[in-house]
Amino acid sequence: MTASALLVGLIIVPLAGAVLTPVVGGRDGARACGWATLVMVVTSGIAAALVVHVAQVGPFSAYLGGWEPPYGIELRFDEFSASVAIICLLGLLAVVFSLRYAAHELPPVRIGTYYTLLLLNLTGMLGFVVTGDVFNLFVFMEILSLSGYALVAISGERTAEMAAFKYLVMGAVSSLLVLFAIGLLYALTGSLNMADISARLSGAAEAPAMLALALLTTGLMVKAALFPLHVWLPDAHAIAPSPVSALLSGLVVKTGLLGLIRVYQIYYGAKVLDLSALNTVLVWLGAISIVMGAFFAIFQEDIKMMLAYSTISNIGYIVMGLGLASQYGMIGATVHIFNHALIKATLFLGAGAIIYRTGYRNLTDLRGVGRSMPFTTAAISVGAISIVGMPPTAGFLCKWYIALGAVQAGHPVFGVALVFGALFIFVYYIRMVNSFYFQQPVHPEILEVKEAPLSMLVPILILAALCLVMGLLGRIPLSFIEPAVTRLLGTVGG
Amino acid sequence: MIAMLWQNIDYVGSVVLFCIGLYCVITKNNLIKKFIGLNIMETSVFAFIIALGVVDGGEAPIMGAGASAPFTNPIPQALILTGIVVAVSTTALALSLIIRIYEHCGTIEADELREME
Numbered sequence: 001m002t003a004s005a006l007l008v009g010l011i012i013v014p015l016a017g018a019v020l021t022p023v024v025g026g027r028d029g030a031r032a033c034g035w036a037t038l039v040m041v042v043t044s045g046i047a048a049a050l051v052v053h054v055a056q057v058g059p060f061s062a063y064l065g066g067w068e069p070p071y072g073i074e075l076r077f078d079e080f081s082a083s084v085a086i087i088c089l090l091g092l093l094a095v096v097f098s099l100r101y102a103a104h105e106l107p108p109v110r111i112g113t114y115y116t117l118l119l120l121n122l123t124g125m126l127g128f129v130v131t132g133d134v135f136n137l138f139v140f141m142e143i144l145s146l147s148g149y150a151l152v153a154i155s156g157e158r159t160a161e162m163a164a165f166k167y168l169v170m171g172a173v174s175s176l177l178v179l180f181a182i183g184l185l186y187a188l189t190g191s192l193n194m195a196d197i198s199a200r201l202s203g204a205a206e207a208p209a210m211l212a213l214a215l216l217t218t219g220l221m222v223k224a225a226l227f228p229l230h231v232w233l234p235d236a237h238a239i240a241p242s243p244v245s246a247l248l249s250g251l252v253v254k255t256g257l258l259g260l261i262r263v264y265q266i267y268y269g270a271k272v273l274d275l276s277a278l279n280t281v282l283v284w285l286g287a288i289s290i291v292m293g294a295f296f297a298i299f300q301e302d303i304k305m306m307l308a309y310s311t312i313s314n315i316g317y318i319v320m321g322l323g324l325a326s327q328y329g330m331i332g333a334t335v336h337i338f339n340h341a342l343i344k345a346t347l348f349l350g351a352g353a354i355i356y357r358t359g360y361r362n363l364t365d366l367r368g369v370g371r372s373m374p375f376t377t378a379a380i381s382v383g384a385i386s387i388v389g390m391p392p393t394a395g396f397l398c399k400w401y402i403a404l405g406a407v408q409a410g411h412p413v414f415g416v417a418l419v420f421g422a423l424f425i426f427v428y429y430i431r432m433v434n435s436f437y438f439q440q441p442v443h444p445e446i447l448e449v450k451e452a453p454l455s456m457l458v459p460i461l462i463l464a465a466l467c468l469v470m471g472l473l474g475r476i477p478l479s480f481i482e483p484a485v486t487r488l489l490g491t492v493g494g
Numbered sequence: 495m496i497a498m499l500w501q502n503i504d505y506v507g508s509v510v511l512f513c514i515g516l517y518c519v520i521t522k523n524n525l526i527k528k529f530i531g532l533n534i535m536e537t538s539v540f541a542f543i544i545a546l547g548v549v550d551g552g553e554a555p556i557m558g559a560g561a562s563a564p565f566t567n568p569i570p571q572a573l574i575l576t577g578i579v580v581a582v583s584t585t586a587l588a589l590s591l592i593i594r595i596y597e598h599c600g601t602i603e604a605d606e607l608r609e610m611e
Contacts, residue, residue: 142580158598183543
């Protein structure tokens with residue numbers, strides 16, 4: 001099969017799978033889960049083939065309906081699109097994890113719907129990262145956002161619905177900002193294809209191009225939950241069912257950042273504006289996000305709330321790396337998109353397994369759980385070490401690169417902010433590990449709970465192992481993404 | 495200045511509508527009113543993009559006997575058709591969430607909901 005057919009299949013398979021889930025699954029939650037797993041296995045196979053292909057021959061495209069750009073819709077697969085690998089991996093593991101979790105936490109009538117929404121959400125993300133057309137980008141963004149709002153509310157509890165509404169209002173406003181910007185870009189260039197826009201934008205008027213850039217950046221920053229636009233995130237991510245939290249925190253917020261990389265690709269190529277002002281804003285917002293996210297997280301008692309705030313910190317790291325606009329910073333940021341997804345999924349799924357077995361979610365109530373659920377808590381500890389950024393785990397590598405990027409860009413002070421943030425993060429993760437292992441249980445019955453069931457434990461352990469392996473084999477993603485970053489930065493001559 | 499604004503009255507109008515909508519979203523206390531504000535914003539963006547494609551004296555771009563230039567640009571209309579579908583699904587989801595919130599809490603005023611948390 002040709003690469004372009006595979007690229008189309010990457011979106012069609014999960015989309016068709018989502019639509020067919022109610023038909024195949026009916027009212028049987030386990031069958032729906034089996035079907036969703038099958039769909040994700042096929043999709044992951046396609047994604048793996050595409051990533052291998054891009055590593056061998058470089059970026060390639062598929063033209064939908066045989067219409068060549070700029071008239072038709074182009075799907076473009078470059079090194080940044082290789083994030084489909086992590087989307088498929090996390091999607092697959094989250095589906096497997098959901099088998100027992102959904103049956104336990106959700107009303108039975110909603111389980112079929114849950115898998116449909118999960119697959120739709122993954123379709124939206126896969127489409128978002130491979131499309132080469134700005135309006136198509138908007139459509140996929142809406143698919144993933146709308147299914148995301150519904151997934152947050154799916155447990156049917158009062159707080160979940162309120163969190164979903166808050167998320168919906170902010171998400172919808174940000175989508176409109178992006179749509180407005182797409183309209184402006186179309187008015188300026190008469191095209192919707194990203195490469196074509198980039199080529200035609202160079203002769204465009206400066207003021208509307210700047211307005212479009214501002215709208216796009218603001219809209220995507222809301223999606224990415226960068227401080228101070230993060231207010232929707234903690235509630236939505238903490239209250240959603242744990243596999244959904246893992247996807248939202250690991251992947252959905254990252255699509256905002258991948259969208260930002262696409263915006264950079266358009267504007268760097270066009271050379272219509274000097275982007276250094278935007279970069280300065282991003283670096284500062286990133287640094288503030290790191291510190292504020294960590295600061296709020298220290299005061300959280302609820303384990304999932306703490307993880308949600310920690311996501312804000314990590315988004316800060318990535319945005320800072322992008323804003324530094326230096327080779328090392330950009331590489332570190334891109335790889336951190338990938339590694340943070342692994343780490344945060346480990347933590348959220350682990351927390352989900354603990355909540356599933358014990359029914360508690362506050363750190364005080366969870367004291368001593370390390371003795372009864374040794375494997376799960378060990379996996380969470382690996383995730384915690386990794387997110388703090390200790391060698392030889394996955395988190396160390398990216399943070400090291402971002403710090404090097406700060407030095408390379410001539411702003412070592414941001415490297416200091418980064419280390420300072422890491423110390424903060426260390427404080428609250430050590431608090432978590434401490435209460436799991438070293439404190440006397442408040443509830444004695446917590447020593448009696450069983451280890452998580454296999455369908456939960458296996459995904460968690462796979463992810464925890466990957467957190468370690470990706471630290472040791474860190475050279476592979478770094479050298480994989482390097483040509484793309486060099487190409488991107490090469491166009492600005494920096 | 496005035497002449498330029500008048501010439502671009504369609505763009506000015508959609509920006510004003512956008513700001514009115516955003517104002518409602520931010521300041522209104524009632525969830526339904528908040529959402530009406532969001533719908534106003536949606537409409538303003540749609541109007542802006544539709545206005546991009548308008549050509550003075552343009553006809554519908556349908557080929558066939560008697561078709562003569564200038565034609566209106568059909569692409570913005572096709573885009574906004576998709577945009578409206580998205581807006582309808584957002585509205586449906588938001589309204590169903592509001593109904594559920596009302597069933598659970600007996601109110602849809604944002605400040606009263608905040609007190610209940």
